[in-house]
Amino acid sequence: MSALPIHRRGAGAIARAIAGGEFSAVEALRAFLARIDALDGGLRCYLRLNPAAEDEAAAVDRGLRRGPLAGVPIAIKDNLCTAGLETSCASKVLAGFRPRRDATAVARLRGAGAVVLGKTNLDEFAMGSSTENSAHGPTRNPWDRTRVPGGSSGGSAAAVAAGLAPVALGSDTGGSVRQPAAFCGITGLKPTYGRVSRSGLVAFGSSLDQVGPLARSVEDAARILEVVAGTDPADATSSDVPAGGYVEACARGAAGLRIGLAASLLGDGVDPGCAAGVRAAARALAKAGASVEEVELPHAAWAIPVYYLVATSEASSNLARYDGVRFGARAGDGDDLRTMFRATRGAGFGAEVKRRILLGTFALSAGYHDAYYGRAMRARTLLRRDFESAFAAGIDAILLPTTPTPAFPLGEKVDDPLAMYLSDVFTATINLAGLPAISVPAGASQGLPVGAQLVARAFDEGTLFRAAAAIEAALPPAFPPDPA
C-alpha cells in the first residue's frame, strides 16, 4: 500500500486504489475538496466547484458508474461546457450561462467514470498567457505566488501542480495547455488538430483550438487522451484516424526514435535555464537509445505575427455571437437593437478580448484583408513546411523549449500586450501547423520549473508519449512545497 496521501497520487493510481478497495470514490473526492479548501484561497484555481460531485462519486461507490477513470476527480477549464454547471469563460458577458449539455470531451470523461471537481480559472475566452485577464482575478503559481501560472489554462495547471486535482482538461489555441504546464512543472499535451472533439468547447480560433490534458505524469496525460480522443459526429473537424494505445506507448521506451533538436532556438532571448532544460532532455533521450541530431525551423521567428493575425481574425468572427440575445448578460436594453448589441459587448468583454476583436476586425476589414489576414495565411504555409521538411527527412519528433522564460511576475506583462504575446513564440507555431505537441518538465531555472517541448507528425501522439516518458524518467518532476 502506498504511503502517499491521496492528493499526491495520479489518476491511474487513484483509479486502481478505488477499484482495489483502498479508499472509496467519495473519500478520494473529499481529499481533494479538503485540499482545495485549505489552499485555493491563496491560489484561486477554481471559479466554482461542482455541487453534484459527491453524488457522482457515491454513484461510483455503488457500482452505478464504471470505467477506466471510475472515481477519478478531474478539473475542467471553464471554457468547456458542463451540463447545468455555469460555464463563464471567465467573462462577464457569459456570467450565469448554464449549458444544456456537456462538451464531448467532458461527457467522455464522465462516461469513463471520472468525477468533475469544478471549473478552473482562465484568461477570458482563453485569450492570454498568464490567467491575469480573468473577470475573477488572477490565479497564482504554486511554486511562487508572486508569479503567474501561465495561461490561458492557468487554473487547470496550478490546480494539478498543487494537488488540487490529479488531472485536468484545458484548451490550447496558441500554447494555452503547454505554456502553463511548463510554468507549473507538470505535463501538458496539445493533441493533433482533429484528434479531440471541440463540440462544447467555446470557440476562440477555430483553425487552431484543441482540447488537451494536464497531468503530473506523462502516463496520466496519455490516460486522459485515451478517453477523450476520437471522432465525434458533433464536430465536423474531428478526425476518423484511429486513436489509442497511448498508455502503452509510455512504457515502450524511446530507443530507435530520431529526435531533431531545434538548437538554433536555444540562444538569444531564451533564459539559460530553459535552454539547459531542453539540452538535459536531449541527453535523456540519447541515453534512452534515441538518436539526437540538430534540425532547423527557419521560419520559427514568424510565428507570433502570423498567429496573432490568424487567431484574432477567427476570434473576431467567433465572438460575434455574444450579443445579449440568446444567452449571458445584456446591457442597454431600453434602446434600439444595435445600441443594445454594442452596450452588451462593450460592458461584457474585458480589455484583452476587445483588443483582439478589434485587431481581428481590422485584419479582415475591406482594404486590409489581403495585406494582413491573407498574408498571414500564406506565411502559415511556410511554418507548416518547416515541420514537414524535418519529418520528411525521417525525424520522429522535434525537441524545443516550451517557453522562452520561466513563470514571470504577476503584473509584469499585463499592460504590454506585445510582450505577453511573445511568451507564446515556441508554442503558437505548432497550432498553426496543426501538429501534436507535449510539454514535459525538464528541471528548474532559479527555483522555477521549465518545460521541454516535443512535436510529432499529425496523429502520432504515441511518439510524443514514448519520448516524453523517457525525459520524465531521467528528470523526475517535483511537487511544489505547501505554504508554511
Next chain:
Amino acid sequence: MSDTPAPSIDAREVRRIADLAQLDVSDDDARALGADLARIVGYVRRLESLDLSLTPPTSHAVTPAPAVREDEPREGLSADAALEGAPRVEAGHFVVPRVLPT
C-alpha cells in the same frame, strides 16, 4: 502589402473598427486601444519582408475528414431549452429592443 500604406490607428480609426465589431468603447479606451493596436500592427507588418508571391495559403493545417452524413433529422433542443439562458423571453420568443431607431 508593400503597396498598402501603413495605417495610422488613432482614436477615430479605433471607432471605425469598433463600429464594424459592434463594440462600445469609451474615449479613454479608444486612445489606449489605438496605441496598443498601432504597436501590434507595426509588429505584424514585419511579414512584409517575406516573399509570399508563390506560396499558397493554409486555412486548416490538417485537412478534416469530409463531413458528410445521411440527411436524417436528429433531435435538437426544445424551444424551452433553447430559450432558458436568454436574458429576456416572452411567449416562446427571444425579446430584443426595437430594431429600428426612433
